[in-house]
Amino acid sequence: MPALIAAAVGVTLLGRADAPLTERARMALADAMAPIYGVAAEPLANLRRIAGAAAGAFDTAGENARLRRENEALRRWQSVALALDSENARLKANLRWLPDAAPTYVTARVVADVGGVYARAALLSAGPGHGIVKGQVALDERGLVGRVTEIGARSVRVLLITDLNSRIPVALENSRARAILVGVNGARPRLMYWPEGTPPVEGERVVTSAEANVFPAGLPVGVVHYAAKNLPEVEPLARLDRLEMVRLFDYGLRGATPPAISTVGHVAAAVGGPDRAQQMAGPVPAGPPFPGASRGDR
Secondary structure, eight states: OHHHHHHHHHHHHHHHHOHHHHHHHHHHHHHHHHHHHHHHHHHHHHHHHHHHHHHHHTTHHHHHHHHHHHHHHHHHHHHHHHHHHHHHHHHHHHHTOOOOOOOEEEEEEEEEOOOTTSSSEEEEEOOTTOOOOTTOEEEOSSSEEEEEEEEOSSEEEEEETTSTTOEEEEEETTTOOEEEEEOOSSSSOEEEOEETTOOOOTTOEEEEOOGGGSSOTTOEEEEEEEOTTSOEEEEESSOGGGOOEEEEEEOOOOSSOOOOOOHHHHHHHHHHHHHHHHHHHOSOOOOSOOTTEEOSOO
8 A cells, every 4th residue: 555655656756757758658558548438438328329219118008299389489499599590690780780709619439537636527539640639629419528639649638627637718608798617527517706786697508718718708517506514516417417418619819828737636535525525635726717707606
């Protein structure tokens, strides 16, 4: 046991002393292991699909009734959406609005949820010559997943929005108030630094903000939910616990480098959970709060 502790401390010190070298070594190992992870993950994914289909077969009648109700609701909303789309097009024409350029993206398969030095991250198999760069935005079919932090020859690592090192500028959709979404190594990240007088509302949608030129504005993130301690958390829209395919978008934003690694918080999360990790990691290094902002964790 003492030898293992000494080895762990030595590896940590080496990583601090020469971060680029250790990152290259990690990603070289990830490149070597990605094909193995991919082969191992395929049968498990098939089993999950078969189990889901079998469970759905037992509730076919209930599922059909639910789908009928959803179709009726969608038909009503379709009429509203078409009217709004037509009005929006007319307003844009009157304003001579120039649309943003469409971002480029690649789709990659998640082969492992091993975080390496991160507690909450996903390893993606991207293939040779993928052209992915650090900072690209990761999305699934529902919402924001995270951000690319490490690049290998055949694989990339995405830091999830729930990781302790994750700091994301967001906006509350109803009030348009700005805030910071902070990962705590749990299932739900927390909201902090919202403006005084505009607290998050239960059920309010949260989207990305263009602050710091890191994310484009308006990407769906999640929904506000108050925890037992009356802390505003965000229920992610992305299915972070069952990621299979992820799209990596290049919006041309290079406002900030990927976050520094908090190894102390990583170890604490493994031992004592998200709250202990937050305590040991210290204050949130999110920079100066927005004008008139409240820390939000009082």
